[in-house]
Amino acid sequence: MNAPQHRSPAPETLWYARGPVPTPLGIAAQQGWLNQAFSQFGTEAHALSESGDPAVRQSFYDHTQPNSVRQSGSIAALWARARGSDTRLIGLTWTDEYQALIALPESxxxxxxxxxxxxIGLPRHVDRTVDIFRISALRGCLNALATEAISEHEVEWADIDVVAPDITALHEPHPYSAEARALLRGEVDAIFVKGSQGAEASHWLAAHTVIDxxxxxxPALRCNNxxxxxxxxxxxxxxxxxxxVERVLREVQRAAQWAENNPLLTRQFIARETRSSEYWAAHAYGEDVHRHMHTTLEPVYVDALQRYADFLSARGFIAHPVDVRGWISDAPLAALRASAPQGASYAR
Known part of the structure; x- marks a missing residue:
């Protein structure tokens, strides 16, 4: 007979991270649900961004902080996995967003x-651990060109150097200020912008949206970070x-269900998360964004992520290929569904 396994008490701190994008984890954090949920375990939930230790904040990228969860764009998660971080993928969300190539009318x-x-200008963040903006811009531009069967060799690419604080810093300037300057100075003819802040930048530039x-x-052309x-x-x-982990997922799914039932409040929460106004949040993510916050492991999402991982590997953005299906642990989602009340959205 095997000896019983003795686990140590629950950790004092559970670290969580999310980027300035719409996520149900962000909603759960804003509502205070994470600390409420983990108090019964004697565990406090803290955002990585709140830490005064740069090494802790760096875990947004490399996911090396023990007892941590992260819900945000896929580039950093894939980058960390490719370089050996021992993580598991337990869910995916698909929230479409404004992804546009823009140009000035006089162009x-x-x-x-x-x-x-x-x-076409591509940002180059010289001080970043992994240049998420550059990778997203290149992918968006290539997808846009593909709609008219234009090869990447039929356009000219221009680097736009961006020297800015990393996401692990406490404050950041507007994410598209360098690209906007390059466009206004005539150094480039078109730039890529995304999300609510990208839509806002396009507006104050009085730019023409070449394609969103x-x-x-x-969906293959919409697939990006x-x-x-x-x-x-x-x-x-x-x-x-x-x-x-199951409790984290429960609170994430609770937030998604809450969002579906509270569209106006969801828009307010997303505006705060994305550091923009409610108007630009609705413009960038759609009037129905509250219906697209659920976390799942649907095969179509998994396939899309695998194609994206293959793109990152082929372009040399990650150190090694990533087998997405081998990365997945579906146990938390399966356990949640098994224990869910009949009719709950995540029970389907």
Missing amino acids: GIRTVSDLRGRR IGRHPD GTPRTLTVDAALLDNYPQL
Whole structure:
């Protein structure tokens, strides 16, 4: 007979991270549900961004902080996995967003076809651990060009150097200020912007939206850093405290259900998360964003993430290929569904 396993008490702190994007984890954090949920375990929930230790905040990228969960864009999660961080993927969300190539009206660029032979700016964040903005911009631009069968070699690419605080810093400037300056100075003909702050930047530039690839009917062309977004946990947390991970997922799904029932409040929460106004949040993520916050492991989402991982690997953005299905642990979601009241959204 095997000796019984003795687990240590629940950790004092559970760390969580989310980017400035729409996530149900962000809603749960804003509502105070995480600390309420974990108080019964004697555990406090803290955001990585609240830590005064840069090494702790750095875990947004490398996911090395013990007892941590992260729900945000897929690039950092895949980058960390590729370089050996022992994490598990327990869920995906797909919230479509504004992803646009924009140009000034005087450029004469009206359609994607007009981009042939023109100069497209790509941000280059020289101080970033992994350049999420550059990767997202390149992917969005390539997807946009693909709608008119334009090769990447038929346009000119121009680097736009951005020296800005990392996401682990306490304050950041507007994310598209460098690209906007390059566009206004005529150094580039078109730039890529996304999300509510990208939509806002396009407005104050009085720019023309050449294409919003985020509204394209083909989900393969909409696939980028935020579509889908990943929910990951460190493997030791899942192995040692599966009940805590299941509780995280329960609160995430609770937030998604709350969002579906509270569209106006959800827009307010997303505006705060994305550091923008409610108007631009609705413009960027859609009037029905409250219906697209559920976390799942639907095969279509998994397949999309695998294609994105393959893109990152082929372009040299991650150190090694990532087998997405081998990364997944579906146990927390299965346990949650098994214990869910009949009719709950995550029981379907």
